[in-house]
Amino acid sequence: MKQKTALITGITGQDGSYLADFLLEQGYRVIGMVRRSSTVNFDRIAHLQEVEALEIVQGDLLDQMSLIDILREYNPDEVYNLAAQSFVPTSWRQPVLTGEFTALGVTRMLDAIRIVNPNIRFYQASSSEMFGKVRETPQNENTPFYPRSPYGVAKVYGHWITINYRESYNLFAYSGILFNHESPRRGLEFVTHKVTYGVARIKLGLADELRLGNLEARRDWGYAGDYVRAMWLMLQQDKPDDYVIATGETHSVRRLCEVAFNCVGLNYEDYVVSDPKFYRPAEVDLLVGDATKAGEKLGWEPTINFAALIQMMVEADMVTLREEGH
Ligand code: NAP
Ligand code: GDD
Numbered sequence: 554m555k556q557k558t559a560l561i562t563g564i565t566g567q568d569g570s571y572l573a574d575f576l577l578e579q580g581y582r583v584i585g586m587v588r589r590s591s592t593v594n595f596d597r598i599a600h601l602q603e604v605e606a607l608e609i610v611q612g613d614l615l616d617q618m619s620l621i622d623i624l625r626e627y628n629p630d631e632v633y634n635l636a637a638q639s640f641v642p643t644s645w646r647q648p649v650l651t652g653e654f655t656a657l658g659v660t661r662m663l664d665a666i667r668i669v670n671p672n673i674r675f676y677q678a679s680s681s682e683m684f685g686k687v688r689e690t691p692q693n694e695n696t697p698f699y700p701r702s703p704y705g706v707a708k709v710y711g712h713w714i715t716i717n718y719r720e721s722y723n724l725f726a727y728s729g730i731l732f733n734h735e736s737p738r739r740g741l742e743f744v745t746h747k748v749t750y751g752v753a754r755i756k757l758g759l760a761d762e763l764r765l766g767n768l769e770a771r772r773d774w775g776y777a778g779d780y781v782r783a784m785w786l787m788l789q790q791d792k793p794d795d796y797v798i799a800t801g802e803t804h805s806v807r808r809l810c811e812v813a814f815n816c817v818g819l820n821y822e823d824y825v826v827s828d829p830k831f832y833r834p835a836e837v838d839l840l841v842g843d844a845t846k847a848g849e850k851l852g853w854e855p856t857i858n859f860a861a862l863i864q865m866m867v868e869a870d871m872v873t874l875r876e877e878g879h
Contacts, residue, residue: 558582558627562614562662563635567738568678570597572633572781577606579785584627586612586636597738614658620665624673631788633676634662637708640742641682644704645834655707656714663718663726674725674788677715680708681732681773681799681840691843694730694795701835712795719793727787732799732842735862736777737869744806745774745866748813753870755824756817757879763824766831768807771839775800776857776865786851799842800855812860816867 559576563569564585576583585598589611601607610627612619614636624632637655638644644651659677666673684692685701700706712728719726739746744765751763775798783798804812810821847853857865 556580556582557631558584558629559631559633560584560586560623560627560629561633561635562586562612563637563678564609565594565597566635566639567597567736567740567777568734568781569633569635570738571736571777572635572784573598573601573607575778575781575785577601577604581606583607584623584629585609586623588613614654614661617661617665620662621669624665624669628670629673631674631676632662632666633678633784634659635678637678638704640740641702641704642833644702644707648703651703652707652710655704656710659711660714663714663724666724667718667722671722671724674793675715675727676784676788677711677726677728679712679715679728679730679795680705681730681797681842682837683709683712683730684840685837687839690839691799691801691841692797693843694797694846701837702833705837716795725788725793727790727793728795729784729787730795730797730842731780731783732773732775732797732840734775734777734780735866737866738777739866745809745863748806748809749863749866750870752813752817752819752867753874756819756871757874759874759879761824762826763810764826764828764831765806765810766828766833767836768810768825768827769805769838770836771803771805771841773799773801773803773841774809774859774862775855776862779855779857783847783851783853786847786853790850794850796847796851797842797844798847798853799844800859801842801844802859803839803841804859809863812863813867816864817871
């Protein structure tokens, strides 16, 4: 069988790095698109440096021609559009830039596909943040959206333009509505990693408190490694569609703290401070997904539960800090 080629935008991010691992294991040739910067930022894919089947190319979701050129040069079978401004608080500080990357960037890639090769299969990284002020619980593919941040609004646009290009031009355009997913490779500003890294620092005597925002917000947290497998499974279906990917369990940030501090034998109440500085202008109070459709149609199920995920992250942070000599 001919070796398949996949293009990943956002390969330097958490999901991009796990997806590259996964696709390389499946025998794919992987093209990773990165934007130009004055210093390289390849920590999450450093372990793939010597892998011949992985090639890094420069391109930017802000630059239409760069996308068209990459598609023409590499002619991928599958495109995974993971690049985005993905941190919700930044979307209030840079709402226009967030719209350019996270919303219009999707149209730029879809148009590039339409022009170069409409047979390319396209995955859009949609988000449970689109459900925002939730209209029903749990949330599924038919739950109406009510985004609560410029990021969420931009993702709603990305989701609908994906469906629109599917319906207007018969593109193989798939949208994965993924609930929060985490790992030791998660950015340090997201709450799970902020907490597990904070726990490790406190345990090793490097800090004596952890300042967070709203402790009552609830999320459906899964493991990123499981979620990139779902992305690939979607694109193996001949009929393009939308899928919710979630664990079906929800926990508060407070419970996350309790579990993470327990991993090292500490009580979170002795260290966690709720600081209004980290509160958001509008909050998403509760997310919990119903992934029944993904289970039935893709045969997808999560393999790592909340407690195991948090333990994995705390242990990885302890190892990192010890390797740094602490
Ligand atoms: P992430 O770690 O923040 O990675 C984002 C990636 O996008 C980085 O590689 C970044 O490159 C790249 N990027 C940003 N702007 C770009 C541009 N203009 N052109 C090219 N690349 C650009 O995000 P993630 O957690 O892996 O999430 C992947 C995708 O899934 C995102 O679209 C996110 O919104 C979405 N999503 C994530 C979750 C989750 O829980 N993780 C849930 C639902 C949806 P640099 O390294 O250069 O910054
Ligand atoms: N980041 C952060 N830092 N969040 C905090 C803090 C804090 O100090 N304290 C409380 N929280 C609360 C936030 O208010 C939010 O309700 C919740 O923790 C989760 O925040 P994040 O981890 O930043 O993730 P998110 O849910 O806003 O967004 C992530 O998940 C989305 C999917 O639902 C991102 O990965 C998005 O890109 C993704 O689409």
